[in-house]
Amino acid sequence: MIDHNNLEEYRDPMNYDLEFGGETNKHDFYLEMAKSNPGKVLDLACGTGMTTIHLARAGIDITGVDIATSMLAYARVKAEGLPVEFIEADARTFESDHRYAMIYLTGNAFQAFLSDEDQKALLHTVHELLEPGGLFVFETRNPEGCDLSDEGEEVWGTFVDIEGVTVKVSGTQTYDAATQVMHWFTIRDWGYKQTNSRIACRFTDNATLHNLLTSQNFTIEHQYADWDKTPFTPLAASIVSVCRKN
Template sequence: MPSDKLYNDPSLVEFYDIENGWTADSAYLKTMAEGRTSILDLGCGTGMLTAALAESGKRVVGVDPAAAMLDVARSRPGGNRVRWVEGDGRTIRLDETFDMVLLSGHAFQVFLTKDDQLAALKTIAAHLSPEGHFIFDSRNPVVEEWKEWTPDESERDTEHPVFGKVLAWNDVRHDPATGVVEYDTFYRIAADERTYAAQSKIAFPSHEDLTAMMDESGLVVEQWLGGWDGRPFETSASEIIPIGRLR
């Protein structure tokens, strides 16, 4: 899995929280974490959610492969309550288990092949306590959301605390043979027209693909959601969100 500048270049990482921030998935997961005593955030990014989950004295570990993201996570308020680990979600083994294992922000989609995806699911299984639950999200390929990631449709204005006004946009290419989507992210600083750019790749496994991989990875899904508002999964849902446990 090649290094992605969007997550590894500190100048681009500065835009991550501006673009993503605290969203519906964060709120849902914080509620789900109530009553849990130990949580593994497998793909924690800049740690906004992870640090919030550690507020109540829980044992919380945040794992991410990008050192630049973890630098932000460690320095944020509450970051000292989390153990931050640089590691690959396909291979990391912490030799401990958790009441809750999560991957949010569509982090599961960075695993581009079925082998990668199965390896990530086995990592989840390896870190679940007998009564623990896992949850993650992946965009439903049926919806073809990537078609909205063109320059015209994705152009947006945002505000950077140092640079001021920033124009952001994406561009996209979809490979029908593999289902992998390659997209570009651009940030242009209004004051001096400097432009930062990154190229990323993500996969869109289907509901059927994910279902088939669960048993092999030692997991069972108890509930499939179709959105972070708690709606049940259906074919036309924008999200595929499994919630489950060890088989």
């Protein structure tokens, strides 16, 4: 079942890109991974296609899948003229006649799968769609390296929107330790208007992640702390996992 609250962050795709689009080293990391394992690539939970389009421009045969209609509509506009397909579907149930050399999730999209059942359904999809020995790459925030304490409203930063207006971003966070789910409430203030959105993300610790991937027939080949391939340490803020289908 889709948690529609978790799609609220994706109602304004053009400004989404302006707020979150600066991680070019991330795009290069996934491009390097794709080149190291030649063949078709699938970007699950691709959003507006920031990474998808970067790979397509480099000649990678790639397809993007996402559940958010508005994000895909903007992805298609940005990708005009490129040989890339965008498909609206739920990553937990997506089926295809194609088999892929590499499948990846980025933007911490793995954390949008909030239950054990959701995570297993996602990994089943990935396993089914990968070629034998195919590569599965994704990142997730590391709970051991993040502040999970409850917080009242704090200023998180600013960005400049499509009309050149500086938008102040603030919000609150509330963590449910029993479910490992963080609930963020985000407030964006334009001065003349304000918008609110909610999103929930699951923080899976690395030991649980290892057990989950092993149980779903993946082998973890590498784990990094960032896009520069810094070796993972227990207190790193991120876990970037490079896995192989068994």
